[in-house]
Amino acid sequence: MNPIRQSGGGSTIREPTDILVERFLKSPGVEGEQLEFKSKTKVESNAGRREVVQTIVAMANRWGGTIIIGVNEDGDARIEHFSTDSEAKRDLINLIRDNTEPDLSTSVEIDFDHVENGKHVLRIDVERTDYELYKFNKQGNDGYVPYWRIGDTTREMTREDSIEFAESRRSSSSPIGYAQTETVECLPRYYSPTTDVQSPDHRVISVSNEGVQPVFGAQLLSHNKPLVFELDTQLGIETLDEVEGLLDRAIEYLSLDPNSLVYSIHQSTRAWCGRGVDRLNADFEQIDSVVEQMLGGHPRNIDDEITHLDDIRATVSIVADCYLGLFHAELYWKHGRVSKARVGVRLEDIPFDDEFLHEFFSRSRSSPTVYDQRRNARNHFVLLGDLELQNCAPVNFQQKSPFTSYVVADNPFYGQRNEVQRQAEDPLPELPLEKFCSLERILFRISDRTTNPEQKGFQMKNVTIWPTDYLFSPFYIEAECNGYLD
Structure with missing residues (x-):
């Protein structure tokens, strides 16, 4: 029996x-x-x-x-x-x-x-x-x-x-873990970042003493969808041409939106973040120069493993909107080639006709066979508060737009993990919060702007932090602010 x-x-x-x-x-x-x-x-x-x-x-x-x-x-x-x-x-x-x-x-x-x-x-x-x-x-x-x-x-x-x-x-009655939202009324002190790094045009350089890999500006799946489905696999690609071909296939078969794509090139304690397929391809073509500029021209002072630029190692995280979900890819760049690669699609539901997915993966010389069901909002949390932003620098982060609608500012939560946790009604996930509070500067989208010069300055509205379980565990971060802009 x-x-x-x-x-x-x-x-x-x-x-x-x-x-x-x-x-x-x-x-x-x-x-x-x-x-x-x-x-x-x-x-x-x-x-x-x-x-x-x-x-x-x-x-x-x-x-x-x-x-x-x-x-x-x-x-x-x-x-x-x-x-x-x-x-x-x-x-x-x-x-x-x-x-x-x-x-x-x-x-x-x-x-x-x-x-x-x-x-x-x-x-x-x-x-x-x-x-x-x-x-x-x-x-x-x-x-x-x-x-x-x-x-x-x-x-x-x-x-x-x-x-x-x-x-x-689908009918499971277990708790799903929707996003947690907490309001931070004020912070007791302002910690000035220890590293003076200037971000280049259309890019953001972020520094973290925890080695966090942030990806700024990612459009995430609906918070109202508690469970999502994942198709992902390892890829055997090595060259930059193969990476460009992968993105071209994603545009063709997955209807990837080139302008929604955001990425992060991470080395040691620093990350170089950008938006758009064209900018990503341009950065890939000169990745050694990108890493050198990101490290301030002094790689030996940043990572003992790097003794010259030919030995540059970097992890690259990519995410973009695509048909029915999100496209993501993770690459490891080492000794002038891609030594490890993983690509996936996160879907809100399993499509009735999924031939386009299998066509994309088969043409990428890979065939994942199962849909992996996952929580959509695991460890995802939102911080609210009218906090004054410091050391703001406008940046044209939007792909193919002549307007400046973003600023890079000091992270108002830098070094404030314990204070944020103290003010939270319910405990926030400790490790994601610790890593987020180690970021020195973050990118804010100006959602409400004023042209009144008497109201100069920027105030934070919200920051959404979304840790991932992908290959290099990047953090997706969306942040909004109000403020005056000429």
Whole structure:
């Protein structure tokens, strides 16, 4: 008899371990989608442990379940024995943490359980995921791959499986995590940035002692859409021509809006931010000069790893509006070429006809097979307040526009993490807030302007901070202000 599936998330088996083992010893056919027994030898080799973690991922993506290790399945079923100081538990936890995406280790309980005559088995309880699709690192060129349970077998998910997964989670009653909005009335002091960096025309140079990679001006998916769908994959591109070709295909097949594209070229503690496909291509063509200018012409003082410009390394994050969602790409530039690349599309819903997506990815020599369902507003928060901005410098950041509608200003929250957290009604996510408060200067769009010279100056209206789970964990930042502009 297979255990009954519970409705909702967290569907592990409630029955005691000794009863489950006794049932298996009498009838090994009790295994199913939520119950698996394995021999102790499975956790005595790396290959065996990887097989166990693969099963854990598959159960999480299906109904949850329980795995009991320490029962010999070959020949006469019998109980084996674990010493309670065995390292099997620790080894599995480490393997789960290092080889699942997102990290599944917090949704799994692993412990030794007494069954009979002083013998212990290893019991693993797996919670059913409520919204995120878990993947296992197959290693090699395959990267992270999703699995799920069909009967008593574990199999790699197909595109059709991922759609079934998404449909099964639509009615989930779990909390989604909408954007949190907090009003900051005032800040007790003004911290002057420690680095005097001048931004060039049409660009913004941002400095952070935390090494944060901001992307300014990204138009994000609707906050009212709690769950979104992701198609992403690694790409084997190396040259700047291949990057330009990738963007051309995104324009052709995904209807990418070239003027909405924003990007960030990040090196050490500094980021060079811009808008528009044309400007991105121009910066790529002279990326060594871009990094040299960003570092103030003194790369040795910024990063000990850089001894000359031929050794420049930079991460590049790109995001743009496209048909039905957002296009994003992450590139790692090293020794004059792209050494790592990942590209994806985040959608508000799975399109009825998704041929355009598969055409884009196939022409990019890649074929992601599953739609990964994710929270849309995870750790996303908005700060409000009429704070006076300091050291404002107008910048023409808008692509193909003769008008100046942006200013670069000192981050009013720089060094103020504790004060912001103190004023918040509900605690803000600590790590994103800490990283945001480490940015020295940020870009503000002037949403309400005045031409009255008696009202000179700029006041902040709001700042939206959106951390991502992409390859280099860039921060999307939208900020608005009011003020006087000639």
